[in-house]
Amino acid sequence: MIMGDTTFSDTYILDRIRQGDQKSFDRLYQHYWEILYRSAYSRIKSHDLAEDIVQEVFMDIWKRRSTLKIKGSIKVYLLTAVKYHIFKLVQEMHLHEELDLAKLSLSRLQENTVELDDIYQLIEHSLEKLPSSHAAIFQMHRMEGMSIPEVSDALQMAPQTIYNALSRITKQLKNELKGYYTLFL
CATH class of the missing domain: 1.10.10 (Arc Repressor Mutant, subunit A)
Known part of the structure; x- marks a missing residue:
């Protein structure tokens, strides 16, 4: 059982999760979900994205449970993981924005190329x-x-x-x- 953020309970709960104990993982989830959600929401101001980030953090914990090594507080580790996921999300969003801008620029360039072709044809027709x-x-x-x-x-x-x-x-x-x-x- 999680009894606060003491080293003993952190060590105990991690050992149980490493052994594949689903109930211990569920307790960890129940105990920290709201704290992590509030932390994520305070940074990104989106309920859906905050929920997704917290879900990803816990999914990552479960996937890596057998090799997971956390030194210190689980709470600090989880909050740091939330911060990392937010940075990753922001970076991906920024990349998508850059790609969208590049696509828009390419689209405009293609439109301008068509216009240039039309103008070039007008010039050639006028020269004739x-x-x-x-x-x-x-x-x-x-x-x-x-x-x-x-x-x-x-x-x-x-x-x-x-x-x-x-x-x-x-x-x-x-x-x-x-x-x-x-x-x-």
Whole structure:
């Protein structure tokens, strides 16, 4: 029988539980359940989670009963086990939150990729409407990253002609792409 938190009763009850005595385990459970529950609840403020944590602590005790070594007070050991389970739960919850955020970010990235594909198609469609020399100027300067002098040399056109063409192309694409223009051009 558990008679408080004395070393004698702790030692006695542990010996009985190690031998597989279900009644001694039930007494341990009855004696400490409420204390452990209050400790868990005070930290996590959830009745269901507090009950689950206490249940896990006692299940762990029973599973490891034959090899369980507790030095000192059972009460201190059990309260420490509750604290450990809470830390573990919080860590798992934090991990799940991080995974949920990562999934949300991935989902948004996929949505943005679809939008980028749509915008890219709009740009290509708009470029098809341009004279071929203008499309080439835009392609070289905006999509391939060539400078105005490089485009001028490649197409053998005056730099001012390239500037003027880019200005007309930009106005036309701005009208066709509406709100998307500032994001990509």
